[in-house]
Amino acid sequence: xxxxxxxxxxxxSHSKIGMTGIVIxxxxxxxSIIAFVTIPVDNFKTWNDPASWLLYxxxxxxxxxxxxxxxxxxxxxxxxxxxxxxxxxxxxxxxDSFVVNYQYDGFPSDFxxxxxxxxxxxxxxxxxxxxxxxxxxQLISTSLPFSNSETTYTxxxxxxxxxxxxxxxxxxxxxLFSFDTLSSEKIVFSKLTENKILKGNYVFRIHLYDIxxxxxxxxxxxxxGGKVYGMMGTDELRRDLSIGLLWGTPLALFIGITVSIxxxxxxxxxxxxxxxxxxxxxxxxxRFNDIIYAMPALPLLIILAxxxxxxxxxMVGFLVIFGWVGIAKVSRSMAMQIKTLQYVExxxxxxxxxxxxxxxxILPQLLPYAFASIAISVPAAITTEAGLSxxxxxxPTFPTWGQILHDASSYSAAARGxxxxxxxxxxxxxxxxxxxxxxxxxxxxIINPRLRR
Amino acid sequence: xxxxxxxxxRAITMFGVLMATLLVTIALxxxxxxxxxxxxxxxxxxxxxxxxxxxxxxxxxxxxLDSYVENQIQQRIKSLGLDxxxxxxxxxxxxxxxILTLDFGHAKFLTSDSGSSDVKDIIxxxxxxxxxxxxxxxxxVSVLGIFLGAVAASKVNSKIDKITSGFAIISSSFPVxxxxxxxxxxxxxxxxxFPARATPEISVTDPGYWGSLLYHMALPLITLxxxxxxxxxxxxxxxxxxxxxxxFIMAKRAAGIDEKxxxxxxxxxxxxxxxxxxLALSLSGSLxxxxxxxxxxxxxxxGRLYFEAIxxxxxxxxxxxxxxxxxxxxxxxxxxxxxxGYFDPRVRRE
Numbered sequence: 001x002x003x004x005x006x007x008x009x010x011x012x013s014h015s016k017i018g019m020t021g022i023v024i025x026x027x028x029x030x031x032s033i034i035a036f037v038t039i040p041v042d043n044f045k046t047w048n049d050p051a052s053w054l055l056y057x058x059x060x061x062x063x064x065x066x067x068x069x070x071x072x073x074x075x076x077x078x079x080x081x082x083x084x085x086x087x088x089x090x091x092x093x094x095x096d097s098f099v100v101n102y103q104y105d106g107f108p109s110d111f112x113x114x115x116x117x118x119x120x121x122x123x124x125x126x127x128x129x130x131x132x133x134x135x136x137x138q139l140i141s142t143s144l145p146f147s148n149s150e151t152t153y154t155x156x157x158x159x160x161x162x163x164x165x166x167x168x169x170x171x172x173x174x175x176l177f178s179f180d181t182l183s184s185e186k187i188v189f190s191k192l193t194e195n196k197i198l199k200g201n202y203v204f205r206i207h208l209y210d211i212x213x214x215x216x217x218x219x220x221x222x223x224x225g226g227k228v229y230g231m232m233g234t235d236e237l238r239r240d241l242s243i244g245l246l247w248g249t250p251l252a253l254f255i256g257i258t259v260s261i262x263x264x265x266x267x268x269x270x271x272x273x274x275x276x277x278x279x280x281x282x283x284x285x286x287r288f289n290d291i292i293y294a295m296p297a298l299p300l301l302i303i304l305a306x307x308x309x310x311x312x313x314x315m316v317g318f319l320v321i322f323g324w325v326g327i328a329k330v331s332r333s334m335a336m337q338i339k340t341l342q343y344v345e346x347x348x349x350x351x352x353x354x355x356x357x358x359x360x361x362i363l364p365q366l367l368p369y370a371f372a373s374i375a376i377s378v379p380a381a382i383t384t385e386a387g388l389s390x391x392x393x394x395x396p397t398f399p400t401w402g403q404i405l406h407d408a409s410s411y412s413a414a415a416r417g418x419x420x421x422x423x424x425x426x427x428x429x430x431x432x433x434x435x436x437x438x439x440x441x442x443x444x445x446i447i448n449p450r451l452r453r
Numbered sequence: 454x455x456x457x458x459x460x461x462x463r464a465i466t467m468f469g470v471l472m473a474t475l476l477v478t479i480a481l482x483x484x485x486x487x488x489x490x491x492x493x494x495x496x497x498x499x500x501x502x503x504x505x506x507x508x509x510x511x512x513x514x515x516x517x518l519d520s521y522v523e524n525q526i527q528q529r530i531k532s533l534g535l536d537x538x539x540x541x542x543x544x545x546x547x548x549x550x551x552i553l554t555l556d557f558g559h560a561k562f563l564t565s566d567s568g569s570s571d572v573k574d575i576i577x578x579x580x581x582x583x584x585x586x587x588x589x590x591x592x593x594v595s596v597l598g599i600f601l602g603a604v605a606a607s608k609v610n611s612k613i614d615k616i617t618s619g620f621a622i623i624s625s626s627f628p629v630x631x632x633x634x635x636x637x638x639x640x641x642x643x644x645x646x647f648p649a650r651a652t653p654e655i656s657v658t659d660p661g662y663w664g665s666l667l668y669h670m671a672l673p674l675i676t677l678x679x680x681x682x683x684x685x686x687x688x689x690x691x692x693x694x695x696x697x698x699x700x701f702i703m704a705k706r707a708a709g710i711d712e713k714x715x716x717x718x719x720x721x722x723x724x725x726x727x728x729x730x731x732l733a734l735s736l737s738g739s740l741x742x743x744x745x746x747x748x749x750x751x752x753x754x755x756g757r758l759y760f761e762a763i764x765x766x767x768x769x770x771x772x773x774x775x776x777x778x779x780x781x782x783x784x785x786x787x788x789x790x791x792x793x794g795y796f797d798p799r800v801r802r803e
Contacts, residue, residue, distance in 0.1 A: 426631035
């Protein structure tokens with residue numbers, strides 16, 4: 001019944017499903033690392049803050065669905081600028097240009113320019129666009145509020161502002177149709193002959209003129225509104241689902257692994273102690289074990305979450321309370337077997353202390369079993385947490401997969417056909433569970449040779 | 454140890470578990486319960502006083518009125534025993550006794566379909582529906598699973614064996630409720646075959662009610678079966694594979710008994726104890742899991758009742774439902790124990 005770590009690894013690396021599990025787990029860890037590196041912690045804390053998602057589209061499908069469609073749905077684009085600055089006599093000119101190759105079969109729903117500028121005096125902001133056919137249109141020209149000292153100013157310019165359409169109609173550029181009732185994005189992106197989309201390269205230029213000092217655009221984004229966005233799309237609250245899903249990965253792994261390690265350690269120590277001590281201690285400990293074992297876990301978990309609290313750490317604790325029981329039962333019976341082995345009895349006769357016998361002679365024998373149980377009990381922890389979150393009892397500060405599904409069901413995503421909101425979280429939950437099930441199975445075969453036949 | 458002693462010991466443990474669960478539940482909701490009942494007492498008294506015009510007229514100043522009301526409230530609280538904290542032995546004893554005799558009191562917000570706010574009525578109305586859905590599902594799943602498991606076990610490492618095992622592992626990794634959401638998405642909205650909400654719209658008294666209920670039951674039933682039968686088949690297969698390697702089966706084979714007969718009558722009979730145990734346990738387990746599944750399908754059973762009670766914090770209903778769920782759970786664990794002991798005499802003689 002004894003294995004060295006090397007033997008186990010040797011057998012494990014030859015097991016196909018075991019390696020599949022490892023590969024999936026590796027991918028999930030990679031996703032967690034990507035989440036930590038690319039998305040600042042502050043960013044995911046704003047998950048539930050609607051104000052931080054204003055630039056994003058509402059209920060947008062993932063962008064890649066355009067590959068499967070003949071008619072390309074306009075993508076929601078958040079453009080980054082190329083900056084340049086120059087000085088003409090005493091006037092400082094700062095230019096941010098946004099280049100976009102617009103190849104979609106529909107007009108953008110709107111465009112928004114959002115900026116934060118640091119300046120003193122009263123700079124002039126001008127927006128113009130150069131179309132694929134070479135025509136340059138002046139969109140707006142406005143001055144920022146005057147300030148004596150250096151100040152920072154944040155504002156947005158919307159395509160719906162009347163002044164833009166007015167400027168466009170002043171610009172007798174040769175459109176062959178009337179502008180009445182059209183909004184500005186339908187003019188800017190239209191062919192001259194008829195009101196249809198003109199595909200090609202558009203360059204939006206933002207000029208900031210100032211005489212009193214060099215103005216700086218701290219933040220500058222041009223948003224072209226569309227109906228598809230990013231890898232995973234967005235939800236009803238404009239949140240980018242790829243961020244939520246990515247952050248859900250380390251959270252699910254954290255919950256699953258902490259709960260299973262906690263339960264296994266607790267169950268192992270409890271079971272081994274009961275089995276080793278025997279007699280009255282064993283009887284009492286096992287009756288208590290029976291009581292916890294027979295308690296209905298989910299109803300009690302719900303009551304605990306409602307009455308005590310639903311922080312993610314408390315949740316881990318609650319799950320451990322119901323997780324250790326089965327492991328304690330098995331490790332007790334294993335400890336009872338090992339206890340009767342001669343070397344254990346010998347060390348007992350030599351006057352070894354109890355805890356030394358347990359830690360030196362019994363626990364190491366149970367390690368393979370412990371690792372297999374850790375792997376096997378992870379999926380249950382993850383799905384239980386997801387289930388609680390799905391009922392709306394999860395920690396609201398963290399975007400777990402269950403939480404995303406809870407939001408999906410409370411905005412009745414299924415009824416509205418928003419498959420991109422429902423499918424990915426569930427698949428991720430299942431795939432994460434599978435990784436551990438595979439590894440557990442592979443280890444189970446190694447430590448229980450009877451299953452091999 | 455005799456079978457009777459074994460049974461008695463199990464029964465005592467089960468009763469202990471029931472009490473412990475109740476105690477934990479009361480301990481968790483007790484503090485909230487106290488403040489809620491105190492509030493309702495003071496509300497009641499204030500209403501009585503304001504409705505009683507002649508009494509109201511006899512007070513000259515508002516202070517007098519206030520002190521009178523305060524006095525009345527204190528008296529009522531004392532007479533109800535609310536002056537002692539919920540953890541005082543008397544109060545716990547009283548509440549435990551009441552719950553044991555199925556006196557759960559009245560719900561604060563929820564009512565049964567017929568309008569009664571007695572928790573017992575509400576539970577009695579919801580319980581049959583949960584049992585209907587989940588017992589049907591478990592029955593279908595177990596029959597399918599045993600059959601498929603037997604087929605897989607008879608042809609170890611064949612294609613059908615591998616497909617069964619693979620399906621079992623994959624299907625058990627998906628949360629049932631997520632598959633439920635998907636099923637609603639596909640079969641209620643994409644292809645509107647089944648209704649999305651499992652609650653029938655017609656009233657209980659209508660003769661077509663049960664037919665409608667069965668139609669509404671289809672989607673949750675299909676989901677439960679789809680998710681359940683794979684792991685059943687896998688378990689049965691594993692038991693059978695173990696048994697088929699025993700010596701007595703070899704002996705039967707050597708005696709020339711038909712392979713099918715060995716499988717279905719001899720091997721399956723020996724696999725019966727664990728299978729029966731799992732049957733009983735999965736029945737009770739499904740009652741607990743019903744909370745999320747019923748919330749997804751809007752099935753008007755115990756699970757949804759429990760969820761609704763939690764979301765409005767209707768404490769009498771929570772306590773009553775926890776008690777009933779626990780009692781059912783323990784009853785099936787007990788039945789499983791008894792059956793196991795009956796089928797496998799070694800357990801009794803341990």
